[in-house]
Amino acid sequence: MSLILAIDQGTTSARALLYDAALNTIASAQEELPQIYPADGWVEHDADVIWQLVQSTIRAALEKAGKTASDIAAIGITNQRETVVVWDRSTGKPVGHAIVWQDRRTAETCRRLKAEGAEPMVQEKTGLLLDPYFSGSKLGWMLDQDRSLRTRAANGELAFGTIDSFLIYRLTGGQRHVTDATNACRTLLFDIGTQDWSEDLLKLFNIPPAMLPDVLDCADDFGITDPSVFGAEVPILGCAGDQHAATIGQACFTPGMVKATYGTGLFAVLNTGEKRVPSKNRLLTTLAYRLDGKPTYALEGSVFVAGAAVQWLRDGLKIIETAPQVNDLAQRGVRGAITLVPAFVGLGAPYWDPDARGAVYGITRDTGPEDFAHAVLESVAFQTRDLLDAMARDWHDGEQSVLRVDGGMTQSDLTLQLLADILDAPVERPDDLETTARGAAYLAGLKAGLFPDLQSFAATWKKDAEFTPKLDEDMRAFHLARWHDAVERTLSKS
Numbered sequence: 001m002s003l004i005l006a007i008d009q010g011t012t013s014a015r016a017l018l019y020d021a022a023l024n025t026i027a028s029a030q031e032e033l034p035q036i037y038p039a040d041g042w043v044e045h046d047a048d049v050i051w052q053l054v055q056s057t058i059r060a061a062l063e064k065a066g067k068t069a070s071d072i073a074a075i076g077i078t079n080q081r082e083t084v085v086v087w088d089r090s091t092g093k094p095v096g097h098a099i100v101w102q103d104r105r106t107a108e109t110c111r112r113l114k115a116e117g118a119e120p121m122v123q124e125k126t127g128l129l130l131d132p133y134f135s136g137s138k139l140g141w142m143l144d145q146d147r148s149l150r151t152r153a154a155n156g157e158l159a160f161g162t163i164d165s166f167l168i169y170r171l172t173g174g175q176r177h178v179t180d181a182t183n184a185c186r187t188l189l190f191d192i193g194t195q196d197w198s199e200d201l202l203k204l205f206n207i208p209p210a211m212l213p214d215v216l217d218c219a220d221d222f223g224i225t226d227p228s229v230f231g232a233e234v235p236i237l238g239c240a241g242d243q244h245a246a247t248i249g250q251a252c253f254t255p256g257m258v259k260a261t262y263g264t265g266l267f268a269v270l271n272t273g274e275k276r277v278p279s280k281n282r283l284l285t286t287l288a289y290r291l292d293g294k295p296t297y298a299l300e301g302s303v304f305v306a307g308a309a310v311q312w313l314r315d316g317l318k319i320i321e322t323a324p325q326v327n328d329l330a331q332r333g334v335r336g337a338i339t340l341v342p343a344f345v346g347l348g349a350p351y352w353d354p355d356a357r358g359a360v361y362g363i364t365r366d367t368g369p370e371d372f373a374h375a376v377l378e379s380v381a382f383q384t385r386d387l388l389d390a391m392a393r394d395w396h397d398g399e400q401s402v403l404r405v406d407g408g409m410t411q412s413d414l415t416l417q418l419l420a421d422i423l424d425a426p427v428e429r430p431d432d433l434e435t436t437a438r439g440a441a442y443l444a445g446l447k448a449g450l451f452p453d454l455q456s457f458a459a460t461w462k463k464d465a466e467f468t469p470k471l472d473e474d475m476r477a478f479h480l481a482r483w484h485d486a487v488e489r490t491l492s493k494s
Contacts, residue, residue: 127285238443333374
């Protein structure tokens with residue numbers, strides 16, 4: 001049993017990857033996850049479908065590798081973080097659709113709590129802001145829609161969790177209701193100082209404690225799979241939210257190291273070590289990871305739309321048929337012809353405006369599909385610059401290192417060149433872009449005793465390519481001014 005299985009349950013797809021003892025990928029499988037949009041700004045998933053996709057991708061990966069579940073030494077799980085699931089403890093069945101991290105339906109609740117003066121307490125305990133992005137207000141909303149759910153939750157009949165917790169519950173046949181510290185710290189219910197659920201925060205969002213999971217380290221004993229699932233008992237030994245797993249996969253273990261992941265959204269994480277740095281620039285203070293009971297902290301900037309804008313070109317505007325086609329189309333676009341602010345579900349860091357909506361500026365009769373494609377890729381670079389500028393203002397313990405990037409969008413050389421140009425800094429792409437799954441696999445292998453310590457693992461990180469700035473300073477300043485003018489026009493006035 002020398003294989004590690006990584007389950008990577010993202011926002012738009014389910015993936016299963018098998019790794020050998022040298023952390024080489026030997027097989028993988030992926031299936032797209034349908035998105036549900038019940039109303040403007042609402043985003044949901046069917047958690048039963050997620051469970052089905054996880055099972056089918058694992059079976060497909062094992063079949064490709066010619067292996068069985070008995071060949072797996074351990075399982076690591078990584079997941080979309082703030083998405084909320086509530087399920088019946090006796091059956092494991094969800095009581096409704098999962099509410100996705102992108103969902104904005106609780107914007108009014110968050111505004112009310114801010115007006116009541118709750119945000120300073122929330123920020124001090126959690127490092128987060130009062131925003132619909134996080135789990136707490138979503139969970140409160142679900143319970144408020146049906147009084148019987150709140151009663152059942154208080155009686156211990158219902159369980160709450162993020163996607164990792166739900167999957168572990170189902171994988172273990174309902175034997176373990178647990179999560180890890182990185183997922184817990186994104187709920188608005190977890191105190192990152194005491195490393196435990198907060199009574200004050202549970203009271204604020206009116207959440208019954210009986211429905212909460214136990215919180216474990218990222219490399220820990222999360223339970224053993226029920227033999228009925230895959231035909232064998234396999235220990236689940238690693239778990240981390242996607243951005244935390246990517247931080248580990250990118251080997252960002254030294255304070256000051258930064259990684260940015262470009263998936264559905266864009267997430268930049270700066271390791272601050274043992275030091276918990278309160279942000280004065282509307283970034284999030286969060287956990288990078290927790291090992292052996294010891295938390296490592298981070299600053300994070302979260303942007304809601306990155307790769308999702310490419311999906312918009314494909315599914316909404318229908319100017320491309322597949323995501324990779326955006327690159328060839330964008331190559332023919334004119335830099336600065338139009339400016340896109342992709343606030344499709346509000347703006348995240350450092351603006352935190354849930355009521356902002358997407359806008360395009362500069363359209364003329366000459367504007368074509370190629371300009372939209374270029375503007376989409378350029379918007380990713382601009383949003384990254386905003387995040388890293390805010391991080392630089394918060395972090396004063398030395399210069400930031402070269403930016404390490406990962407995620408599906410980083411396969412695009414054009415995107416990374418635009419990024420280097422706008423950042424005026426080098427950008428490094430690793431030879432293994434599956435850093436999120438790699439991080440989850442490493443955590444499981446670390447606990448299983450198959451993989452080395454953090455620093456030895458860091459020495460295995462390899463660079464695929466480096467992109468350096470080619471834009472002169474005056475032109476960079478011009479394009480940044482164009483972007484900030486567009487953002488200012490897009491922000492809601494409420």
